[in-house]
Each structure stands twice: as C-alpha cells, then as structure tokens.
Amino acid sequence: MLxxxxxDTTMLWAAIGFSALGLGAGAYMFYRARPATESADxxxxxxxxxYHRVHNDLKIKSGS
Amino acid sequence: xxxxxxxxxxEPLELSRRPATALIAFASSMAMDDDVDEEVLRRLxxxxxxxxxxxxALITGLGLxxxxxxxxxxxxxxxxxxxxxxxxxxxxxxxxxxxxxxGQRLTVGxxxxxxxxxxxxxxxxxxxxxxxxxxxxxxxxxxxxxxxxRAKRNQIARNREEAEALSRHLLEAIKTAPxx
Numbered sequence: 001m002l003x004x005x006x007x008d009t010t011m012l013w014a015a016i017g018f019s020a021l022g023l024g025a026g027a028y029m030f031y032r033a034r035p036a037t038e039s040a041d042x043x044x045x046x047x048x049x050x051y052h053r054v055h056n057d058l059k060i061k062s063g064s
Numbered sequence: 065x066x067x068x069x070x071x072x073x074x075e076p077l078e079l080s081r082r083p084a085t086a087l088i089a090f091a092s093s094m095a096m097d098d099d100v101d102e103e104v105l106r107r108l109x110x111x112x113x114x115x116x117x118x119x120x121a122l123i124t125g126l127g128l129x130x131x132x133x134x135x136x137x138x139x140x141x142x143x144x145x146x147x148x149x150x151x152x153x154x155x156x157x158x159x160x161x162x163x164x165x166x167g168q169r170l171t172v173g174x175x176x177x178x179x180x181x182x183x184x185x186x187x188x189x190x191x192x193x194x195x196x197x198x199x200x201x202x203x204x205x206x207x208x209x210x211x212x213x214r215a216k217r218n219q220i221a222r223n224r225e226e227a228e229a230l231s232r233h234l235l236e237a238i239k240t241a242p243x244x
Contacts, residue, residue, distance in 0.1 A: 011181035015195045018174030022202035025167020029209030032159050033216035042083050042111040045104055049086035050093040057092065057129040059078045060085050 077128060083111040084121035088129065091137040109145045112230075113223060119230050127237040135238040142231035149224040156217040164210040171203035 051060050079085050087108045094100050112118040126135040178195035181187040187195065 008181070008186045011177055011186055012191065012195065015174045015178040015181070015199060018170045018177065019195075019198045019202040022167045022171030022174065022199075022206045025163045025170070026202070026205035026207075026209035029159060029164050029167070029206070029213040032156060033209075033212040038107070042086075042107050045108055046081055046083055046086045049081070049089040050098065051081065051085070051089045053092040053096055053098070054085075054089050054129065054134070057131040057134065058085075058088065058125060060089070061078050061080050 079121065079125055079128070082118065082121060083108050083115075084118045085125055087112055087122065087138060087141075088125050088134055091134050091141065092131065095131075095133055095137055105141060106145070109141060109227075113145075113227055119226075122230070123233055123237045126234050127240070132238045135234050139231045139234045142227050142234070146224055146227045146231065149220050149227065153217055153220045153224065156213055156220070160210055160213045160217070164206065164213060167206040168203060168210065171199055171206055174202065175199035 051062075054060060087105075090100050090105060090108065112122055122138070126138060129135065175196060178187070178192060178199055182192035182196070
C-alpha cells in the first residue's frame with residue numbers, strides 16, 4: 001500500500017507536516033503567554049471587606 | 065493613646081478604604097476564623113502588587129496595626145502568591161524548552177527538507193518555492209511565540225520578586241512598629 005507513495009509526495013508532506021507542527025508550537029506559546037483575562041477591578045471587594053474586624057488594631061475611615 | 069511633644073493627645077492616623085486596607089481587614093478576619101474566599105484574596109493581592117501606592121499603604125497599615133499577627137498572615141499570603149507565580153514561571157519555562165525549541169527545530173527541518181527536495185528536482189517550481197516560504201513563515205511564527213513566552217516569563221519573574229520583597233518588608237515593618 002505504501003510502496004506507491006513517491007519521493008516527491010513524501011518530501012512534500014514531510015515539509016508541510018513539519019511546518020504545521022512549528023506553527024502549532026508557536027500558537028501554543030502565544031496561548032500560554034496570553035494576558036490574564038480576569039478583571040482588575042476590585043472596588044466591590046474593597047467596599048465589602050470586613051473592616052469591623054480590624055477596628056481594635058487600626059483606624060480605617062468609614063465610607064469610601 | 066500617643067501624646068505629642070505639646071502633651072496633646074494625637075489622633076491615630078486614619079487610613080482610607082483601598083485594596084491594601086481591605087487585605088489587612090481580610091487577614092484579621094481570617095485570624096478570627098472567618099471563611100474567606102481564596103479568589104477574593106488572590107484578586108486583592110494582585111491589586112496590591114500592581115501599584116506602588118498600595119504596597120506603601122500595606123506597609124504603613126501593618127506598621128500601624130496593633131496586632132503583629134495580621135502582618136504575619138499577610139506576609140504568609142504573599143508567600144503563597146509567590147509560590148503560585150513561581151509555578152507559573154516554571155510552567156512557561158517547560159513550555160518554552162519543550163514546545164518552543166522543538167517547534168523552531170521542526171521548521172528548520174521543514175525548510176531543509178523542501179530545499180533538499182528541490183535541489184535534485186524531486187520537487188520543483190511553485191511547489192518548492194511555496195514549501196520553503198511556508199517553512200520560513202512557520203519558523204518566524206515559532207520564534208515570535210517563543211519571544212512572547214519569554215517576555216511573559218520575565219514579567220512574572222518581576223512580579224514575583226516584587227511580592228517577595230514586599231513580604232520581607234512587611235515583617236520589617238512590624239519589627240520597627242512604634243506600637244510594639
């Protein structure tokens with residue numbers, strides 16, 4: 001079955017396959033280096049933090 | 065209550081509500097056995113580390129706090145964050161050394177195969193030229209990916225160093241705190 005495959009076909013697909021693997025590796029590196037998607041906004045957390053737990057240790061302004 | 069040189073009672077410094085003070089509040093809350101969401105802590109630590117003003121506010125706040133355990137807890141949370149960053153860093157290094165390097169090598173192999181096939185005439189004309197061009201572009205893409213990965217790794221390393229330094233300085237802050 002494989003005897004019919006010529007040298008030209010082999011070289012063609014070897015080069016294409018190697019290039020595809022190289023492209024895949026590059027894409028994987030880009031994927032790993034993607035910036036974090038979570039939002040940097042923490043204002044809700046800052047508002048709802050348990051400030052009453054530190055009122056003996058530290059004065060923190062009430063309100064924003 | 066502290067008194068200044070004119071023997072007047074000094075009001076303790078009031079800190080504003082910001083990520084640094086929120087982190088101190090969560091740390092005290094954890095010390096009192098409250099359940100605190102890890103994701104909330106992670107986001108707060110990132111917010112504190114991303115700005116110099118927050119880092120300064122954290123050092124000031126923990127220096128002023130009457131409870132040294134809070135600083136120890138915050139410092140410990142920062143150390144855990146450092147460990148997490150270190151893990152991300154080594155994951156990126158592994159990806160670079162395995163996938164990145166081998167991706168580049170494969171594209172060089174593809175280029176040599178295409179040229180090697182073109183020289184004796186096994187492949188010719190447009191096919192050979194397109195193959196060489198394809199291999200070259202794949203090589204450029206793999207190199208760009210590696211560069212991006214390394215840039216990300218450097219950025220993580222810088223964040224980690226900053227977190228390590230802050231964790232160390234918090235411990236210094238409680239040693240030099242006037243209230244202790």
